[in-house]
Amino acid sequence: MKTSILVLSAFAVLSMTSIPSYAKDEMAMPMPTTQASTQKTIAGKGTIVLENKANGKVTLQHEAIPAIGWGAMTMEFKVKDKMLLDKVKQGDKVQFTLVLQGQDYVITSIK
Numbered sequence: 001m002k003t004s005i006l007v008l009s010a011f012a013v014l015s016m017t018s019i020p021s022y023a024k025d026e027m028a029m030p031m032p033t034t035q036a037s038t039q040k041t042i043a044g045k046g047t048i049v050l051e052n053k054a055n056g057k058v059t060l061q062h063e064a065i066p067a068i069g070w071g072a073m074t075m076e077f078k079v080k081d082k083m084l085l086d087k088v089k090q091g092d093k094v095q096f097t098l099v100l101q102g103q104d105y106v107i108t109s110i111k
């Protein structure tokens, strides 16, 4: 008797926590859930070490990005559109956003 009450309340807690988050996702993005999770935007801050507009790449010394478990580091990113690099130059302090594209995080905005 006690056990079944425990199981029932555990189930109730699970459904209470999972249903609202699904509902929220659907309201925010009218996309399939699988698509939505890969298109999640991550925000970061950093300094431009080297911009390589010709190749659509930029090397950033970025601060920690806890959302994806990264510490601070210097690394090269691809940019989604080379035009994004028009308004930035070496040494600029920037804020940027990333989305996961395949295996790589690609910069979708930088300023």
Ligand SMILES: [Cu+2]
Pocket: 062, 070, 073, 074, 075
């Ligand atoms: Cu990094």
